[in-house]
Every structure is written in structure tokens, then in C-alpha cells.
Amino acid sequence: MKLHFIAIGGSAMHSLAIALKQKGYEITGSDDIIFEPSKSRLKNNGLLPDEIGWDETNIHQNIDAIILGMHAKADNPELLKAEELGLKIFSYPEFIFEQSKNKTRVVIGGSHGKTTITSMILHVMNYHHKNIDYMVGALLEGLDNPVHLTTENDFIVIEGDEYLSSPIDRRPKFHLYQPNIALLSGIAWDHINVFPTFENYVEQFKIFIDSIVNGGILVYNEEDPEVKNLAENTENPIRKHPYKTPDYFVDANHTILETEEGDLPLEVFGKHNLNNLAGAKWICQHMGVDEADFYEAIASFKGASKRMEKIAENNATVIFKDFAHSPSKVKASTAAAKEQYPNRKVIACLELHTYSSLNTEFLKEYKGTLDKADEALVFYSPEAVEIKKLEEVRVDQIQNAFGKPNLQVYNKPKDFKNALFQKDLNNSVLLMMSSGNYGGLDLEELKGLI
Template sequence: MKTHFIAIGGSAMHNLAIALKDKGYQVTGSDDAIFEPSKSRLEKKGILPQEMGWFPEKITPDIDAVILGMHAHQDNPELAKAKELGLKIYSYPEFLYEQSKDKTRVVIAGSHGKTTITSMILHVLNFHQKDVDFMVGAQLEGFDCMVKLTQDNDFMVLEGDEYLSSPIDLRSKFLLYQPNIALMSGIAWDHINVFKTFDDYIEQFRKFVASITPGGVLVYNEEDPEVVKVVENAENYFRKIPYKTPEYEISNGKVYLKTEMGDVPLSVFGAHNLLNMEGARHICQQLGIMDEDFYEAIMSFKGASKRLEKVEREDKGTLYKDFAHAPSKVKAAVKAFKEQFKNEKKYGFLELHTYSSLNPAFLEQYDHAMDGLDEAIVFYSEDALKIKRMEPISPEFIKEKFKNENLRVFTNAEDLHAYWNTLDKTNGVYLMMSSGNFGGLDLTK
């Protein structure tokens, strides 16, 4: 099968391209910019475009599938040529469904926790050498690629994202998967540049639940009232399995899960991680993994990439980085950090740089998000606001919306880095929350 990727360099797209190459497909692609690690990974597989840009001449009648990434625009010249030739054009999720329509599809959805839960499930399955196809949004220890596609596997585990499918397909990605088994971890308004109201956002989850195949299974977080409402109001038939935070204790800095089989020591911390773990356990049950086997495997799970991930520093300081940027994720990460490090001085850094996080109407969602930290720091770039063509935001406005008078606010990277360099990283513990890089801050030094 001959496939061509428009915007092959994306974190998701390049992994799918590699998976198809490994499956024996003929793969080509284009992009106007490709960065690491995508660049070297594509190059290693021999599918890195020789030059950057869009080349309509690459689009030929013998292409079986054109896969369109979100990075491309509607007026992309390669897309126009594909339409002109009448080629089949897929979004990323649409193509994944085509690859898995004859398998049992397991889809993990939710505003927060979906990457971690998917990662936990795959860790357990890999530990017990149970082979499945998958797509996950973070690099996992023990896995070379974030996408795996085969002819023979019976199951496909998919991280289900509510964001748009492609520039020409404005459906939420997870609406294309039609799960046989699903999980919903939580609902907290996000992506407000696309979903203008909270109800519009919730509607995507209503549709997701409605897309579960007849007689399927939904594992859901019964501690989230919005999730419970969506599940209770669903009109289609499926089996409902609720889950909640399990009992646990922290002893000498180590988290122990309380189970019928005794205390299970864990390598991760935070109530939200244990809640995610409980959801993963129920999904693994559906895949034939008994609880005893689940606990044996989960003890060695160290977390998904950039999800309360410990950073090895030259000075041996204690620092964790987390992808948290949406309000619910920030609050969960801060809560976990405060609980785990009760006696240490706690520093929390948050970078605001997504469209949602910099939207004045959305900033109210961050109220009290950084409370309880000994030092709370928020960074956003005034230059980034200009680039995004957004209105200026004052540090005072940030403090007001966070409802935290002691908040330190930095609006340019130089000042942030200067402050960072004054801190003794071996004194206290540090939580760095961003889907960016704090203006190029090196967290290892």
C-alpha cells in the first residue's frame, strides 16, 4: 500500500509513518519544518523528506491513501492536488480506525489522565508479553514507537483525544474510533479556541459515549460529576463500570496501594495517578489481565513521559517536570506534589503559552491552582502574545485570576532565567509545569 503524509513531522504523524513503514507500506511525506526527535527518527527509517516544503508533484494517482495532519492548512497545495486527483484523504484518527476496524478497539478518553492511563495499560500488557496494537501520546519506556500496527493482533489500545481530526475534518478525534471498550477519566473545559462554551466541550464527550458499539463497555470515573452526568444520560446500550481513588498510604516517601493481596509499593505518586491506575486496572481486566498480574506489573511503572517525571540533575536536586498546563491538570499535579513532599520547601513553576491558558476569559479556571506551595511562579511571554495576536495581559491580572497575592509573575525569559539561577536546587523540591520549555530553560543544570 502506498501512503503519503501531508505534515509528516508532527509528533503523532511521524510515529504513524514509522509504524506503517514497519508494517511494510510504501511511505512518503512532506512538511515545511521538522524538528527533533521526529527528524532523526524519520531519517533512520529512510522516510525523511529530502527538502522542506510542499510539492504537489509528489501527489500521484497511484497513492492509495493521503494522511492529512493538523499542521497543514486547508489551502495546502498537496491537499489541493490530492482532491483534484480524487485520492482518498484520511485524517490521522480516521486512518487509525481503518487499520483497526476488524479488531477490538479500546479507547481511553478524558480531559486529563488519558495519556497516563493508556501508558499504564500498555506497560502492564508489555510486562506480561501480551501483544496489542496501540497509539499513545507519550514516549514510553520499553517502546520504540508510539504507534504499533499489525495484521494479527486482536486488540488496539488508543488514546482518545477530543481535539479536531484535521483541517478539513472538524470532528473530535475520538469520535472516529467507535470503541468496543472505552474509559472516561474526567471532563474539564479545555481547547476553548475550538470549543467556545463548556457545553460545546461536554457535547464531544456525549457523542463519544454514543459512539460506543452496542453491548460495549465503559469504565468511568465516578468521582467526576460531569462524567457521571454524561454516563447517566446516555441513551445507547453498554455495560457501565465505575471506578474511584483506591486506598493508599505514604510511608517514608514511598506510596503503597492498599489491596486485598496486601500493600503494593509504587514508583509513582499522587492521588490522581492512583485514580488513573484504578481505571487502568479495570481496562486490563477486560483484556484478560487478573488483578494479581496487574499489581505485579504496575509496581515497575515509573510514569509517562513528562507526567510527574523526575529529572536527573547534575547537582542531584529533586525536580519533576509535568506536561500540566490546563487548570485541572495543574491543580492535580500541585496537590500530588504537596502530599508527597510535606516537609520540604516546595517550588512550583507554571508556563502559560497555549491559546486557552492565555485567554483572559479562561484564566479564571486557574483560581487557587498554585496555593500551598512555598514559592509559586507563573511565566508567560509577552512576545508570544504578540505572535498569537492576543491582547496584553498584566502580571496583576494573573495574580487576580489565580487568587494568589504571593504569586511571582515573569513575562520574559531572561528575567525568569535570572531568578532561576539564584536558586539553590539542592534546597527544596521543584515542580516544573509546562507543555513548552520555559523559554529554553535547561532543567538538568
């Protein structure tokens, strides 16, 4: 089968392309820009386009189907040619569903925690040599590709993103999977450019619950009031299993989980990650892994890539890189750092980089999110605001929105770097939260500070 990927450079798209080539499909692709690590991974798998850019001659009748990425626009010349020729066009979630129609589909949804929960499940399955298919949003130790598709495996575990499927399919991705088993971790308003009100955003998760097949299973976080309300009031005839944060304590900068088998030291930390662990345990039990085997495996889980990832440490200082950018994630990560290292100074750095975070109306959602930090720095780029065609954001607006005394706000990369590099990092935790790169900050140079 011949498939052509329009916007092959996307994080999920390029991983799907690699997985399908490994499965035996003939793959071509195009994109107008490809960043690392997608570029190197495509090149290593013989899938990097010869030329960067769109070319309608890439599209012809010999192609069996097009897989269309969100990065492409509706007027993309290759897409227009495919539509003219009447070729079958899939978004990548549509194609994942096509590949998993005859499998037990396990879909992990929620505004936060879904990558970590999915990664925990995959770690446990990999530890116990249980072969499953999967699609996760981050690289994970022990797995060579975030997407794995076979003909023979019974289960597929899918990270269910609520963002749109493609430029011509405006449905959230997780509406397309029709799960047999689903998990819902939490609801905290995000993607304001697509879901302009909180009520509209919450509605997407109601639709997700309604999409679970009759007689299926919903595992849900009962500590989240929105999730609890949706789960308890759904009319979908499904089985429901609530979960909550298990008992744990922190001792000498180590998190210990209390279990019936005894105390279990963990590699991950933070209340939000213990809550994630409880959800992952339920899912693994539904997939045939008992509680004792789950605990044996999860003890060695070190986290998903870019999620509270320890990038440097000495006796006096530790530096974490975290993908956190939404208010709920920023608050959870900052609180986790302070809980894990109560006797150290927590220096939290946050880049406002996404459409939502740079929206003047949405900024108020960040109030109190950095309160647990001893010192906090926020960076944003006026150029990013301009590119996203948003209203100008002022430094004083950001300071007022967060409501944190002595919050330092910078809008020039050089000023942010100078302020950060002048910090006394002795006996401290440096938490770098961003989905960007702070205007070009070199993390290797940052590691050299300790």
C-alpha cells in the same frame, strides 16, 4: 500500498508513519517544519523528507491515499492537489480506525490522565508479554514507537484525543474510533479556541459515549461529576463500570497502594495517578489480565514520558518535568508534589503557552491551581500571545487570576531564568510544568543547580 503524509512531523503523525513503514507500506511525507525528536526518528527510519516545505509535485495518481495532519492548513498546496486529483484523504484517526475495523478497539478518553492510563495499560500488557496494537501520545519505556499496528493482534488500545482531526475534518479525534471498550477519566474545560463554552466541550464527551458500539463497555471515573452524569444518563445500550481512587498512603516520600494482597509500593505518586491506576486496572481486566497480575506489573510502572518525569535528584532536592498546562493538570500535579514530599518546599514553575492558557477570559480557570505550592513562578511570552492573535495579557491579570499571594510572574526568558536560578533549592521539590520550553530554558543547565 503507497501513502503520503502531509505534515509528517507531528508527534502522532510521524509515529504512525513509522508504524506503517514497519508494517510494509510505502511511505512518503512532507512538512514545513520538523522539530526533535520527530526529525531524528524520521531520519533513523528513512522517512525524513529530502526538502523542508510543501511541493505539489509530491502528489500524483500513483499515491493510494493521503494522511492529513492537523498542522497543515486547508489551503495547503499538496492538499489542494490531492483534492484536484480525487485522491482518498484520511485524517490520522480515520486511518487508525481503518486499520482496526476487525479488532477490539479500546479507547481511553478524558481531559486529563489519558496518556498515563494508556501507558499503564501498555506497561501491564508488555510486562505479561501480551501482544496488542496501540496508539499512545508519549514515548514509553520498553516500546520503540508510540504507534504499533499489525494484522494479527486482536486488541488495539488508543489514546482518544478530543482535539480536531484535521483542517478539513473538524470532528474531535475520539469521535471516529467507535470503541468496543471505552474509558472516560474526567472532564475539565480545555481547547477554548475550538470549544468556546464549557457546555459545548462537555457535549463532545457525550458524543464519545454515544459512539461506543451497542453492547460495549464504558469504564468511568465516578469521582468526576460531569463524567458521572454523562455515564448514568446515556441511552446507549452499554455496560458501565465506575471506578474511584483506591486507598493509599505516603510513607517516607513513597506512595503505598493498599490491596487485598497487602501493601504495594509504587513508582508513581499523587491522587490523580492512583485514580488513573484504578481505571487502568478495570481496562486490563476486560482485556484478560486478572487483578493480581495487574498489581504485579503496575508496581514497576515509572510513568509516561514528560508526565511527572523525574529529571534530577540528590539527597536534598528533586526536579520534575511535567507536561501539565491545563488548570486541572496544574492543580493535580502541584498537589501530588506536596503530598509526596510534605516536609519539603515545593517550588512550582508554570509556563502559560497554549491558546487557552493565554486567553484573558480563560485565565480565571487557574484560580487556586498553585495553592499547594510554597513558592510559584509563572512565565509567559508576549510574542506567543501576539502569534496566537489574542488580547494582550498583563502581569497583574495573571496574578489576580491565580489568586495566590506572592505569585511571581515573568514575561522575559532572562528574568525568569535569573529568578529561578537564584532560588535556594535545598530541601525542595522543583516542579517544571509546561508544554513549551520557557523561552529556551536549558534543562541540562537547570539540573546542574543540584
